[in-house]
Amino acid sequence: MTKVVAIDGPAGAGKSTLAQAVADHLGLERLDTGAMYRAVAWSVLDGGVDPADTAAVGELARRLVIEVGDRVTVDGRDVTEKIRTAAVDRAVSAVAANAEVRTSLVDRQRRWVAGRGAGVVEGRDIGTVVLPDADLKIYLTARTGERARRRAGERDDGRSVAEIETDLQRRDRLDSTRHHSPLVSPEDVADDAVIIDSTGKSADEVLREVLACL
Numbered sequence: 001m002t003k004v005v006a007i008d009g010p011a012g013a014g015k016s017t018l019a020q021a022v023a024d025h026l027g028l029e030r031l032d033t034g035a036m037y038r039a040v041a042w043s044v045l046d047g048g049v050d051p052a053d054t055a056a057v058g059e060l061a062r063r064l065v066i067e068v069g070d071r072v073t074v075d076g077r078d079v080t081e082k083i084r085t086a087a088v089d090r091a092v093s094a095v096a097a098n099a100e101v102r103t104s105l106v107d108r109q110r111r112w113v114a115g116r117g118a119g120v121v122e123g124r125d126i127g128t129v130v131l132p133d134a135d136l137k138i139y140l141t142a143r144t145g146e147r148a149r150r151r152a153g154e155r156d157d158g159r160s161v162a163e164i165e166t167d168l169q170r171r172d173r174l175d176s177t178r179h180h181s182p183l184v185s186p187e188d189v190a191d192d193a194v195i196i197d198s199t200g201k202s203a204d205e206v207l208r209e210v211l212a213c214l
């Protein structure tokens, strides 16, 4: 029986939509680990902490109380919308490259799964680092232009599709070249991961491909 599902892939590939659909289908909860990194990045910006001060950022991450569910809260403050702004998009990869931030969040992510014994977890390093024993690992990708168009449909912050595309490419570059738990390319995904390219496919088609793997 499939109890733990890992979904990884680059920015805007449709991981959240897929993770929610798989979670609903299996009657499991979903954990969006990107929202946790975003919550730390938002706190860094909000607190005026220098993102380059790795010790201060690590210390901040360790003491934040982060709840990720239908709403996202940090120390009890609802930041659901605040973590999805262009400013957080720009800052999050540097914060996620911080080894202390990763240690703290990966530990919470593993505890989240251990406490439930099941769940659908999405991110960049879930099948490779966080949950290498997941029952099903999906690596979801799509062409950059399509990812940017989808993201433009979700955001209303004045950025053009071309600007969003540049931002996504920059974030993917930072996420794949960092030292700790980088986002791997499709050629280097975990041996047991199923690679799905969602370019030109509806959310339903992608879900059907995943369900066929169960």
Ligand code: CDP
Pocket (backbone or CB within 6 Å): 010, 011, 012, 013, 033, 034, 035, 037, 038, 092, 093, 094, 096, 097, 122, 123, 124, 125, 126, 171, 175
């Ligand atoms: O939604 P989108 O695909 O744009 O990104 P996200 O899943 O919300 O993740 C935001 C950022 O968090 C990524 O660009 C990574 O820098 C970082 N992240 C990570 O390092 N490891 C994870 N497991 C999840 C996200």
